[in-house]
Amino acid sequence: MRRGVVTRTRLILGVFLVFMLVAPLVLPEFQITLLNYIGLYSIVALGLVLLTGIGGLTSFGQAAFVGMGAYATAYLSTVYGMSPWLTLIVGLVLTFAVSLFLGFITLRLSGHYLPLGTIAWGISLYYLFGNMEFLGGHNGISSLPAINVFGLELDTGREFNYLIWSLVLLALLSMQNLLDSRSGRAIRALKGGGLMAESFGVDTARMKIIIFVHAALLASLSGWLYAHLLRFVNPTPFSINAGIEYLFMAVVGGAASVWGAVVGAGILTVLKQWLQDLLPKLLGQSGNFEMIVFGVLLVLLLQRAREGIMPLAVRFFPAPEKLLPPLAQELTRRARPAAGEMLLELKGARKSFGGLVAVNDMSFAMSGGEILGLIGPNGAGKSTVFNLVTGVMPVTGGEVHFRGERIDTLSARAIVPRGLARTFQHVHLLPAMTVLENVAIGAHLRGSKGVISAALRLDRTEEAMLLAEAARQLARVGLSASVHEQAGSLALGQQRILEIARALCADPVLLLLDEPAAGLRLQEKRALAELLCKLKSEGMSILLVEHDMDFVMKLVDRLVVMDFGEKIAEGLPKEIQTNPAVLEAYLGGVK
């Protein structure tokens, strides 16, 4: 690394640190209060950046989790005189349990049910806070104790500022660490790459729950801080409107960047303050008129700059320097099958959708080191066979065996670790992630470090091994030059090859390629054919579903031909080319 190059992250961090150290010493009381609120809101918004911006799950109910943290400490520290540090833990545990329950119920649902659900329980928890006698009803709970740090009582906003912003910083950095890891890649794949991630062994349902709980815990932490900053709680700040404002902050700042949370919280807090002074004077009556401006602002923002303000701001900082991943110890590889060992076998596999039989009584087998082509006209049922083998769809009848084990009862996620990896007919990449990161998702199951070790940076050895493996596979397919490019900027041919590299990262013994040549230009096809020959010479077995006859004929050892969901021929390429049934199926014709 060249000395003196300041990366984007470090520059932001440096400016931020200096400001936060100096600000409380020089700013007037009013600005300090504002800064405190910005910090509190940033923590909640940060959770939403993870949940909504990165994970694609929307919650309007975060204010209820803030309330949970605030009320837990308010009640326990006033009624039982418990130490705020202890009540922090109780509040977090309570939030953990509740969010786990709510997440378990709602996250299974398709997209829009979740935000609707969050509105519902957001409202219901708000009314609960206001109606429970022991929580003080709508009057709330007052006289909370101050927080004590190493004997120092934090009883002014100025002192409290340091506590708030240290926690903001901690939350930010741990989140950044998390996103730049094995689990982070899986989380970033949730939005737009769920199917792909599952087929490389990512438990997407579990990942969703993790980020939901994580966001709830951050909200609860913010609530705890809020309660001890004000030394008073009542239900008002935990209403659904507050929950909506939190989401606005994340969206305004830029829901896909951790710093966007701070930017969004800052902008909205300052704007609100300013509007609350200005609008009532302008309109000659008092009320929350800033709602109008917020609403219109958000509509315009989503229409004009859907990614929020952060991506616009980031342009002014130097781009981070990118390095090839360091050499690291190789991951262990699974045992290769011997040439000729029975690898994959379909026995009378059948799939019907309602009354429509898509695949009927398919049987074929392939052995180690072989390239088998599965061909047939459009709509013949090739892709369905592919989905049956990879576990994307359950079979209606018959059996699928892989290396002597029955796999038709297993889910896609359970089949990958047995040594079977695939590519997709329509490329499934995460266009905003780098080529290297995309490929590393393929190696998901070859690592084991989870969210917590990632946040604490305890995963670096394994992470280096995973990235090195991704780089190695990229070199194997000849994409080393594009390692740090965004996957979305590659040409289609390169994207297809990237998908092969990603599949190779899973250390498969059988590679399944779904129409890899579709839409490729002639040179791209040649490059692809060369790559497949090379893989074959290295002992890889390949099942190739393809429409392009020309492409398959030169490549495969054997062919299975399908039409109308059934096998109509099987044999060597030469035999297939002269098979009358195949000619009829492919050329049709009106006679």
Place this chain on the structure above:
Amino acid sequence: MNSEIALFLIQDGLTNGAIYALLALALVLVFAVTRVIFIPQGEFVAYGALTLASLQLGKLPGTAWLLLTAGVAVAAVELVQALRIGAVRRVPAIVLHYVLVPSAIVVLAWWVAPQKPALTFQVLLALLLVVPLGPMVYRLAYQPLANASVLVLLIISVAVHFAMTGLGLVFFGAEGSRTPAFSDAHWKLGVLTISGQSLWVLGVSLSLIVALLLFFEHTIYGKALRATAVNRVGARLVGISPAMAGKLSFTLAALIGALSGVLVAPITTIYYDSGFLVGLKGFVGAIVGGLVSYPIAAAGALLVGLLEAYASFWASAYKEVIVFTMIVPVLVWRSFTTHHIEEEEE
């Protein structure tokens, strides 16, 4: 609880439930046609009720100014678009639809309101002032994002809800309003007293539901809306524009919302922000129907009304908690009946 109270609660629950059912139908309609989860539906309820209340006081309601402003904004957007592609021919129609017609409505209201006309006329006037806001909101907020994901559209909805609630506060103030009942009649039916207003609500709701049914089954525009809901691409290919379908469904939703507001205003005091909770109760019903089934949504909404009536009798402080918590078991049930093969949007 004796049977008299039980029957009274059923009547109360059904009356509110009928309104929630109307709203639930509108929500399902808007979602099916445009994929918009129409949170601001509730604001149309409040606007309808409060606009009528203003008219009854002989005042020009604030919604009149909103109608003018929104009309001018839509006209501006449309004009820019038309002139950019050189379609000068469209200019007169745009000005007529979005500037002249709203102005005429406002002038009418300004002239008639102080004379305190008959209730029917006041209701019509309130609808004329509020309903055109539906398609205008669609044009300004949603149409530019018609291809966005459901989630982006939902955030837009929440933003529109925020703005409209704030505007409601500007126009109508923080004070609540209650309008006189359509009918003061009461009938004794055994132990039960049936109020004329309840019958009005039930009657109007039922006729509106039947009218909607006929519209969907037997008119070409009704079929066009269904077609858009079933297959958006197919609809475009036969010449049904998504913008037209969007505006039409928003007009219907605004009509249903404003009319619901007019119907509830004599039953409960409506504040500028009351619409949100009313609308969300319609939502609970709509979610019971999975946002697709009209009859199940209506049944779910009736159930919400009944639950609310009984909850307010047994534990009035926890009324909202109970109603909104009901969504949790509904979601659990949905999560086990929905086949979860979800390929993400965007």
Place this chain on the structure above:
Amino acid sequence: MSALLQVRGLSVAYGKIEAVHQVGLSVEEGRIVTVIGPNGAGKTTLLAALMGVLPSRGNISYAGGDLAHVEAEKRVGLGLCLVPERRELFAAMTVEDNLVLGAFHRYRKRDKSINADFEQVYQLFPRLKERYRQLAGTLSGGERQMLALGRALMSRPRLLMLDEPSLGLAPLVVRDIFRVIAGLRETGVSILLVEQNARAALQVSDYGYVLETGEIAVEGPSAELASDPRVIESYLGLASGGAG
């Protein structure tokens, strides 16, 4: 004679990936023109762009007018009609409602001749008449294709664009569909036909284009294309393999 449809330099891109590149083609009034080519060559994209469902660059002139700022919905009113590969029927509605909606833009103009067209479509596809109250989603593959064609005819098209009408259909049904397509020529409808079933397409059409990776590779009268060695080699590769 000027062509009904004249396309020049048409390009369509999905993000950064260009699927159709600088394509030019024309369809004369009353002719059947086919575009053949392998999977992923951009045939479907081309038709979607002509219909206005996908944004494109280049020039599309139709019946003497430029289509640049005409939305897909308006193109239907001008007599353009696309029967897409996925048919895009209204599955939860009846056969009859599907046909009614095919004539949507004519209802808006209060066209009186719609009822006569119903009879014509039912005459062409008696199966549809038998099933007029059935939901479109419950039809068989062949019936769906008939309904898609029928719905298109209800719009009274001048230029009918068909995307893979033979896709997934049994040979007998394919034969029927192609017979109908050939018959439509007699009614004066111009047809742009996209097919993978090259032989059938070349038999029924007057003129053909071969699209490969988004570009026109070869063009010519259909009879000539069917015997052009380049076409046989690059597209009908199997036939040459069979012969050799």
